[in-house]
Amino acid sequence: MHYMENSASTGGARERRKEATYAALIDHARRLTAEHGLAGFTVEELAEAAGVSRRTFFNYFQTKDDAVLGIRVDDVPLDADTVFVDSPEPLPTALKDLFLRLLTSTRTLGHDVAVFMELLHSETALMKRMMQINEQRRRDLAALIARREGLAAGDPFALAAAGFVGHLAMTSMHEFVDEEHASPHDDEAEQAEEATRARFTRIVEANFAHAERLFSPTTTNAKD
Amino acid sequence: MHYMENSASTGGARERRKEATYAALIDHARRLTAEHGLAGFTVEELAEAAGVSRRTFFNYFQTKDDAVLGIRVDDVPLDADTVFVDSPEPLPTALKDLFLRLLTSTRTLGHDVAVFMELLHSETALMKRMMQINEQRRRDLAALIARREGLAAGDPFALAAAGFVGHLAMTSMHEFVDEEHASPHDDEAEQAEEATRARFTRIVEANFAHAERLFSPTTTNAKD
DNA sequence: GTTGCATGGTGCAAAGATGCACTACATGGA
DNA sequence: TCCATGTAGTGCATCTTTGCACCATGCAAC
Numbered sequence: 155m156h157y158m159e160n161s162a163s164t165g166g167a168r169e170r171r172k173e174a175t176y177a178a179l180i181d182h183a184r185r186l187t188a189e190h191g192l193a194g195f196t197v198e199e200l201a202e203a204a205g206v207s208r209r210t211f212f213n214y215f216q217t218k219d220d221a222v223l224g225i226r227v228d229d230v231p232l233d234a235d236t237v238f239v240d241s242p243e244p245l246p247t248a249l250k251d252l253f254l255r256l257l258t259s260t261r262t263l264g265h266d267v268a269v270f271m272e273l274l275h276s277e278t279a280l281m282k283r284m285m286q287i288n289e290q291r292r293r294d295l296a297a298l299i300a301r302r303e304g305l306a307a308g309d310p311f312a313l314a315a316a317g318f319v320g321h322l323a324m325t326s327m328h329e330f331v332d333e334e335h336a337s338p339h340d341d342e343a344e345q346a347e348e349a350t351r352a353r354f355t356r357i358v359e360a361n362f363a364h365a366e367r368l369f370s371p372t373t374t375n376a377k378d
Numbered sequence: 379m380h381y382m383e384n385s386a387s388t389g390g391a392r393e394r395r396k397e398a399t400y401a402a403l404i405d406h407a408r409r410l411t412a413e414h415g416l417a418g419f420t421v422e423e424l425a426e427a428a429g430v431s432r433r434t435f436f437n438y439f440q441t442k443d444d445a446v447l448g449i450r451v452d453d454v455p456l457d458a459d460t461v462f463v464d465s466p467e468p469l470p471t472a473l474k475d476l477f478l479r480l481l482t483s484t485r486t487l488g489h490d491v492a493v494f495m496e497l498l499h500s501e502t503a504l505m506k507r508m509m510q511i512n513e514q515r516r517r518d519l520a521a522l523i524a525r526r527e528g529l530a531a532g533d534p535f536a537l538a539a540a541g542f543v544g545h546l547a548m549t550s551m552h553e554f555v556d557e558e559h560a561s562p563h564d565d566e567a568e569q570a571e572e573a574t575r576a577r578f579t580r581i582v583e584a585n586f587a588h589a590e591r592l593f594s595p596t597t598t599n600a601k602d
Numbered sequence: 603g604t605t606g607c608a609t610g611g612t613g614c615a616a617a618g619a620t621g622c623a624c625t626a627c628a629t630g631g632a
Numbered sequence: 633t634c635c636a637t638g639t640a641g642t643g644c645a646t647c648t649t650t651g652c653a654c655c656a657t658g659c660a661a662c
Binding site: 392395396430431432433434437 | 647648649650651652
């Protein structure tokens with residue numbers, strides 16, 4: 155009678171719809187910025203391309219810039235990320251997961267990474283905002299690591315770890331872009347996206363593996 | 379500054395969204411019926427395929443069957459169709475326009491016609507409902523023609539004209555299906571859809587041309 | 603038959619999207 | 633300088649979608 159047993163894959167229609175709208179707005183924001191520059195299109199046009207009203211756009215993003223960067227209004231503030239704090243994983247893994255989760259939210263996991271970096275370098279406004287965001291994230295992450303590991307706020311290890319994660323993140327992204335640039339990887343369909351994402355994830359994991367060796371002496375002393 | 383001058387093509391986001399949802403629901407309803415039969419899928423699955431909730435489906439269609447037939451809840455009852463009554467066009471043209479408008483609403487203008495006829499003949503429930511609908515439409519149309527032409531309700535000419543239109547409609551659809559069946563028209567992409575629609579429209583116009591000759595002696599006597 | 607279960611269909615209150623009016627600001631003439 | 637215009641962003645009332653509880657029906661197991 156039922157030809158489909160696995161119907162409800164990702165929860166309710168409300169959430170699926172929201173994700174789809176976020177995806178559409180971010181993707182079109184980047185496409186339009188690449189094609190016309192950040193000042194070359196209006197929010198009105200972006201909203202229309204994504205199939206929502208102008209007003210709805212501002213329910214999803216505080217500013218036009220944020221749409222390009224993938225900074226959602228419903229983002230959990232990093233300093234409230236209980237998932238990371240409560241994760242049973244070892245610290246390096248938890249950090250890697252957090253990083254990947256962030257990239258998923260901003261839609262910069264696969265081929266988008268290269269596009270994203272392009273945009274950052276072509277629009278100074280975006281770069282500026284991104285640096286603000288990263289600064290804030292570094293601070294929040296330090297506090298988060300301290301909480302997770304049972305350290306005092308401002309503990310040097312937490313600060314160093316947070317900085318190191320930033321470094322790993324940046325390194326991973328650059329490394330990925332360089333490698334993609336080096337080997338053609340003639341992509342025609344979106345079928346390539348999955349493979350691209352896998353390549354990127356592999357690079358991230360390779361880089362975060364460094365963290366394992368550097369962190370373990372310290373982390374085994376804390377909270378365990 | 380603006381790279382796009384023709385932004386607002388079809389009004390607000392609300393209407394565009396509604397049309398898209400109707401289109402998705404009808405198309406998926408037909409696809410699922412073709413693949414699994416009318417009883418082979420649930421409203422839940424149909425709604426999910428179209429990206430809306432089950433409850434929303436019932437905001438768009440009274441019943442599952444109606445979705446396949448393209449009978450919307452917000453359809454203007456035919457006997458309230460002021461567009462037709464107030465149209466300045468000659469009667470045969472107005473009738474043809476009304477017919478094409480109806481087909482647009484039910485999404486059976488192009489390649490869908492053949493699919494639609496297939497479904498009608500494969501599911502007796504659909505055929506039954508369709509005949510009900512057509513019966514009602516014939517009655518309403520007769521009343522509408524009478525109003526438009528300033529005739530008394532039940533005027534024989536109005537009744538005959540309504541019946542004739544039903545005949546022209548049926549003839550057009552069958553003729554189209556036969557011709558498509560005869561010539562391969564290897565369609566691969568949706569690029570063919572536009573051409574298919576044009577072929578169908580041409581057939582409709584050819585058939586309604588008969589109405590011109592038959593109606594004009596009478597209509598020139600009325601209301602003019 | 604009757605008990606359970608899947609599905610069709612509806613009422614209702616909460617959440618989300620939209621239209622509209624409004625402010626702020628930047629830019630480019632008179 | 634001052635004004636007109638275009639666009640970013642926000643407050644608010646209204647409309648739409650959604651989740652959920654609910655009932656009716658048909659069908660299969662017992």
